Amino acid sequence: MSVRSSSLSALAVLAAIGLPLVGIQALDSPSTPPAAGPGRSDVMANLFQWNWTSVATECTDVLGPAGYAGVQVSQPADSLKRTELGNGSDTVLHPWWEIYQPVSYDLAGRMGTEAEFRAMVKTCRQAGVKVYVDAVVNHMTGQGAISYGGRKYSHFEYPGLYDAADFHQKGTDCPSTTGGIDDFNNLQQVRKCELVGLADLRTDRPKVQNELAGYLNKLIGWGVSGFRVDAAKHVGQADMIALQKKLRNTVDGSRPYVALEIFGGGPGYLSPQAFTSAGSAVLGLDGDIQLKNAFKSYPVDAPGSLATLQGFGEGSGLTPSEKTLSFVQNHDTERNGDSLNYKDGATNVLAQQFLLAYGYGTPQVYSSFAWDATDASPPSDQDGYITDTDCASKEWVCVHSDPAVTGMVSFHNHVGKAPVKNWWDDGGNLIAFSRGNAGWVALNNDKVDKTATFSTGLPAGTYCNVTTGVAKKGKCSGPTVTVGANGKAKVTVKGKSAVAFTKADRV
Structure with missing residues (x-):
């Protein structure tokens, strides 16, 4: 909820305070995030x-x-x-x-x-x-x-x-x-x-x-x-x-x-x-x-x-x-x-x-x-x-x-819970990383397109960029990315956009 110091409104919630946990018994078994269902995790x-x-x-x-x-x-x-x-x-x-x-x-x-x-x-x-x-x-x-x-x-x-x-x-x-x-x-x-x-x-x-x-x-x-x-x-x-x-x-x-x-x-x-x-x-x-x-x-x-x-x-x-x-x-x-x-x-x-x-x-x-x-x-x-x-x-x-x-x-x-690996950045607004060997993403926060060669952590193949298309029956409805035998890919990331794919997006 957001409040105003003298009356109720939608401005910033005032910083609030709680009691220390000293002497307070924590919850015995608090719930974890939403349990995964078929094809979904916790979003x-x-x-x-x-x-x-x-x-x-x-x-x-x-x-x-x-x-x-x-x-x-x-x-x-x-x-x-x-x-x-x-x-x-x-x-x-x-x-x-x-x-x-x-x-x-x-x-x-x-x-x-x-x-x-x-x-x-x-x-x-x-x-x-x-x-x-x-x-x-x-x-x-x-x-x-x-x-x-x-x-x-x-x-x-x-x-x-x-x-x-x-x-x-x-x-x-x-x-x-x-x-x-x-x-x-x-x-x-x-x-x-x-x-x-x-x-x-x-x-x-x-x-x-x-x-x-x-x-x-x-x-x-x-x-x-x-x-x-x-x-x-x-x-x-x-x-x-x-x-x-x-x-x-x-x-x-x-x-x-x-x-x-x-x-x-x-x-x-x-x-x-x-x-x-x-x-x-x-x-x-x-x-x-x-x-x-x-x-x-x-x-x-x-x-x-x-x-x-x-x-x-x-x-x-x-x-x-x-x-x-x-x-x-x-x-x-x-x-x-x-x-x-x-x-x-x-x-x-x-x-x-x-x-x-x-x-x-x-x-x-x-x-x-x-x-x-x-x-x-x-x-x-x-x-x-x-x-x-x-x-x-x-x-x-x-x-x-x-x-x-x-x-x-x-x-x-x-x-899933695959760790962040293969971090790469240009010191500014282009970054890339993999999630173990399960997926890879690059994000460009600059207004101009940028091209670089990245280590994706994924096996060789052609992958569908899920930010612009969908992989279905071996085809992609949008642009693809080719990963070489060494796991690297030369990718152009358009300004203010991302490129991403997982193993499941191979076409």
Whole structure:
């Protein structure tokens, strides 16, 4: 979730803090990334603020056939429905961040009904795509009096669910003078004060944990395989672990996959590394900053330097690969400037290709709607309900279905966990590497074409470039690359593009 220091909006999420793990028992057996199905490994799509019927259609038509293993969907619970401007946005009545202010755990929100949600999960699973839900467990609302589902509420009163005793209060629990988090390096404030006015749940209370677990278990019972937990740093490690221990196994027979939103910037135990034992993974929020700096950097018109990506991951100070949900951007970072976004065009696509090729973390490809103002609403009707996604429309940005990206999903699935080998770079923006002897890729972040001779690590033969074509029945629908008996190939990589192939792409 993204917030403004004085009101709710879509600007950068404020850095948050958690408790140290000293004295806290880690999860006994946190889930690994999505289990592989036929022809797929662990790649997720993040279809941010798509309605449920559109997600279901995409699972059948695109995600399943392309080899995606999972899809992350937006926060589904009933939420704030604004009735007037102000308090976070003076121009947009129904900004995207409405859904991050839950009112109840009924599924009656902007993306559709409970029946549509359940049908979507069933459809996606039938297509071989597991569903992961964005879950808000730290707080309730910060404004408004009515929800999309028609529920009436006040800041500390949610009839039939929570009352004032279930929230941290200024003066008794929260030590700040404002009741909000004034110091993001103060553990008590981060855990017990309100994040920009959002009513902060006492997540250590058995009643609250039982309500939250009941909601998450309901979703698990419908076939959901895991969660992205919003603002997990404000919940803290102990409460996150206690909550997860109340969750049932998924219908797959495994523990739910739980990825925690932990922004970097905090020292020591306040870092993402300090939360890696409190869930299945943490979000790769430091990694997307490194990717932006490598592909774009900060001076105006800077070309970046892909050569700096050698050792990307743990070797560059990030959390362990097996404990990271990695991405080029998400809904917060595409707006707050931490990452690349769809407006970076070919550079953004190239960064997605690198992440899929390199194999750091559980990779996630983000798609959403076009925006000019950071508070912008997704395409919606006059009542705020999100309309069907049309990837041919300029209103939506469907990076996940770009053939240059789906080709690299196939690449990722075929190379598996093979190590990065045969690294080559020109010291600037042309890099190449193999994944063991299973696949090879070259990426050119310059605007001009570049030609070089590379060691591919693959046997001699002719291979289909999966970023521009598909190998089928011994033929390639696009350009090919010839690898010699010595495993080398002379390849021209066009500007702002990639060349990639695996053993399976030999024609």
